[in-house]
Amino acid sequence: MTDLIPAWIDGELVPVEKLRVHREGLRHKAVSVFVNAGGETLIQKRAAAKYHTPGLWANACCTHPHWRETPDACARRRLREELGLSTDAPFVHRGQVTYRADVGQGLTEHESVEIYTVDLPRKVTPHPDPAEVGDTRWMGWDALEREIAARPDAFTPWLRIYLADHRALVT
Numbered sequence: 001m002t003d004l005i006p007a008w009i010d011g012e013l014v015p016v017e018k019l020r021v022h023r024e025g026l027r028h029k030a031v032s033v034f035v036n037a038g039g040e041t042l043i044q045k046r047a048a049a050k051y052h053t054p055g056l057w058a059n060a061c062c063t064h065p066h067w068r069e070t071p072d073a074c075a076r077r078r079l080r081e082e083l084g085l086s087t088d089a090p091f092v093h094r095g096q097v098t099y100r101a102d103v104g105q106g107l108t109e110h111e112s113v114e115i116y117t118v119d120l121p122r123k124v125t126p127h128p129d130p131a132e133v134g135d136t137r138w139m140g141w142d143a144l145e146r147e148i149a150a151r152p153d154a155f156t157p158w159l160r161i162y163l164a165d166h167r168a169l170v171t
Contacts, residue, residue: 005029005064015067022052025100025108031074032113032158033061034170035085037120041144041170044083044128045135046156052103055134058156059170060118071114079118083136084127091116094169101157109158115169141171 004015007028021028035042042060046053061082065074072091079085094117100110126136139147145163148155162170 003064004067006067018064019051021064022103022107022109025110027098027100027110027112028064029071030062030064030109030111030113031071031078032059032115032162032170033075033079033091034115034117035060035079035083035120036117036171037123037138040123040138040140042083042123042126042136042138043144043159044126044133047130047132047134049131052105052107052109053156056156057154058159059162062156062158072116075114075116082129082132084129085124087118087120087124089118089120091118095166097162097166097169099158099161101161103157111158113158115162115166117170141167 003018005018005021005028006013007016007021007026043057044060045057046055048054061079063074063078065071075091094115096112096114098112103109123138128136148160152160
């Protein structure tokens with residue numbers, strides 16, 4: 001299956017095949033969701049079969065919208081697909097972050113990311129798709145920052161960037 005995602009080529013937003021976007025480091029649209037409850041955030045370990053950053057810890061959900069899909073619809077869809085979580089809690093748009101990071105194997109994430117938070121009244125147990133997610137856990141923000149500082153290579157570049165430069169958007 002070919003995934004077409006919104007990317008900029010020569011200043012114009014066009015549908016581009018996802019792997020091409022990452023091989024060429026094209027700036028493209030993305031969505032990140034932080035699921036929070038009781039002072040903790042849900043993180044996921046990316047499945048071992050993912051084509052980039054396999055086995056690394058990331059925030060609850062990170063993805064690319066389909067061509068012509070709204071960021072809000074994308075956030076809700078992927079939270080359900082990746083973690084088996086559907087909620088009536090509001091998805092709060094917290095802003096946009098643009099970053100560029102080497103993700104290994106000659107691939108680059110150059111994303112304009114719409115950041116969403118979902119604040120739940122209590123921690124829930126996700127039911128992840130094993131093709132997407134290898135594990136999940138809830139962590140307090142300070143403990144997460146300490147673990148990233150101690151073992152940065154265990155975490156995705158974007159999660160490290162979000163916490164180092166944009167923590168106020170995600171908490």
